[in-house]
Amino acid sequence: MALPNVWGGGASFAFSALDGNNIYNEAISANLLSDRLGLGFNTALKAYLYIAFENVSDIIFEVVSSDLIKASIVANDGSISSAEFIFVRQNAVLVRRLKAYKLKCVFDGDVEYIRKGNTEIYTGENGTFALYSEENEAYRVSAFACGKNAPADAEEAFTTEVNREISGKLDFFAKLPIVEDMPKNISAIFGKSMSVLKSLAYSADGSFNGMWCTPSRLNGEKMSPFCTAMCAYSMRCISPDLAKQCLMSALDLQDENGFIPSSATPDFKGENIEPPILAYQTLQLFKSQGDISILSESFEKLKKYLNYIIETRACEDKMLFEWKIRISETENRCEESRMDSSPRFDGISKIYAIDFSCCMANEAKALSEIAEILGKAGEHLYWSVIYDRIKDAANRYLYDEDDGFYYDRCAATDKLIKVKTPASLLPLFAGFCDKKRADSIITKHLFNTDEFFTPFPVPSLAKNEEKFDGSIHRGAAHPYFAYFTALALLDYGYKKEAQKVMADVVSNIARQYENSGVLYEFYDSRSVVSPSKIKCSGEAPFAYIPEIKRVNIRDYGVTAAVFAEIIMMLCRM
Structure with a gap:
């Protein structure tokens, strides 16, 4: 396998629970610096560690991964x-x-410096760091540690045999699936994706009974069940046990009433929910691994979760589902939907949501199949009926015959909200459409260059919508939208069209990776603007400073997972 070797400012650098103890509130992470060979640590007292060169003409990178x-x-x-x-x-x-x-260590803040033998100790109001160094005839090795026991930790880390550690990190790539007939650069990005996914794993802690993961290693990033489900499925390529533990970790959060929060840490649980996808991804993981325990251990919790959503979010007289909308917010109106600032929520307090309804139908269909595999005939029939009820309601209340498209419906006015977003393509993924209706949506909307067939396909808002501006939820391309769309196209027999969508996603991500060395959360659907400059809320800052303002996340787990899945799908075609 080709190794990832592109340096990128903001790229994630972190330890993984696969390699040892990695506790959420103790582990540190870093991002690669843009202007020098070194790291910026995501710690309360910002620390920077870099090599200062003189009389150097070039730096040739052999490996740039999440931990090497x-x-x-x-x-x-x-x-x-x-x-x-x-x-x-x-x-x-x-x-x-x-x-x-020379190895330079600098801080954003005042520190007290003392030296004890081979150890340099830096103490500030928000943290302690230590640098332990020794040298031989040609080389100097240093161990840099952070924490209340930093001096001892640095000295202990120094005893690690460097060449053995490097060999172990490289062995990770050797054990990954071989992506046959793929260009060398694509194989390298596949390795990069797997490396990113590896870095997301934390050790069992607090609410989590096994390994669990966050969408990125940004300081303080919380666990998301949606992102966990996406990442865990692709983690099977690294370790089936890691994949299972991470997927099950979302269920560890479940309350007695079935609720699973949209965000969590070992000692925190949020109050909202997310697009449900846990049953679907659990079923997919079983189909790829054949481990029946994945289904038997999760079935009751998944059933409880879906019943909770039905009881609390189903509309009064229709089997359709509602997001919580914060009408007073301007840029984060519907966080639950993962389309926070989409114009589909502008000026509206309550909707019958097409995406939520599709996700719930898809979960019901998956749970029905899981029940059948487990020999639970009654449950299989019950969840099949639930799927049919949601499908019938969506086709009756959320489809517009004139436009040949699905929309949300406003509860107050009982009128369709005619804003075209990828949410309206999910009926294809959920299997709501007959062949005639699917053909119409695919030809009239999906492969319309004025709507969703942009250079990076499936923008978060159709290109011809008045409020399209290319920003995060108003036109930027999130790779998972295209991924679900490609799966739907395959289900409806559009193999060549699915390949085209996937190929466009791969080429866009590859081009930006080769330019920047990172995997972004979202991209310019027009393939003109660098993802680093796309607006999130307000203007994107020039530098990658996520603690100051919401920015396009570098080395985002869902993008890594989607890229890896698409590559493996293309290899099988």
Whole structure:
């Protein structure tokens, strides 16, 4: 397999629970710096660790992954030496470089500095850091640690054998599935995707009985059941046990009444929900692994979850479903839908949501199939009926014959909200359409270059909508929209069209990765603007400073998962 080797400012660098203890409130993470060979740590007291060069003509990267940076440094005289950064503990990084090259450690804030033998200790109001170093004839190795026991942790991390650690990190890539007949650069991005997914894993802790994951390693990022379901399925390529534990971790959060929150940490639970996808992804994981325990251990909890949603979010007289909408908000009106600032929610307090209804129907269909596999005939029939009821309601109340398209319906006016978003394509994914209706949606809307067939397909708002501006929920392309669309096209027999959508997603992500070295949360659907400059809320800042303002997340787990799945699907075609 080709190894990922593109340096990118903001790329994630973190330890994984697959390699040792990785506790949410103790583990640190970093992002690659844009202007030097080094790391910016996501700690309360911001720390920067980088190698300062003199008389260097080039840096050639061999590996740039989530926990290993390996580079060849070309001096002006033509001599070549190596430099490595390796995450070896949840709070410690090893750095090896030529003795002539200095390792710099700087902070955003005042620190007290003392030196004790080989250990340099930096203490600030918001944290303690330590740097332990030794050298031989040519190279100098340093261990950098953060935490209340930083000096001891740095000295312990230093005892790690560097070459063995590097070998172990590289062995991770050797064990991944081979993506046959793919260009070298695509194979490398597949490896990058798997590396990102690996970095998301935390150890069992608090509410979580096994390994669990967050959508990214940004400091403080919380667990999301939707993102967990997406990431866990692709994690099977790394470890079936990791995939199962992470998927089950979402169910660990369940309250007695069936509620599963949209965000959580080991000691925190949010109050909202997310688009339900846990039953569907559980079924997919079973089909790929054949482990019946995945189904038997999750069935009752999944059933309880869906019943909770039916009891609390189904409309009074229709089997359709409602998101919570915060009418007073301007940029985060419907966070539950994952389309926070979409114009479909502008000026509206209550809707019968097409995406929520499709997700619930798809979950009911999946749970019905799970029940059948487990030999629960009554449950199989019951959830099949629930699916049919949602499908019938959506086709009756949320479809517009004139436009040949599905929409949300406003509860107050009982009128369709004619705003075209990817939510209106989900009836294809849920199987609501007969062949004639599906053909019409696909030809009239999906493959319409004025609507959803943009250079990066399936924008978050149709291109010809008045409020399209290319921002996060008003025109940017989120890869998972295209992924679900491609799956729907395959279900309806549109193989070539599905391949086209997937190929466009791959080419766009690949181009931006080669330019920036990262996998973004969302992209410019017009393929003109760098993803780093797309608006989230307000203007995107020039620098990658997520703690100051919401920005396009680098090395986003869902994008990594979607890219990996699409590559494997294309390999099978």
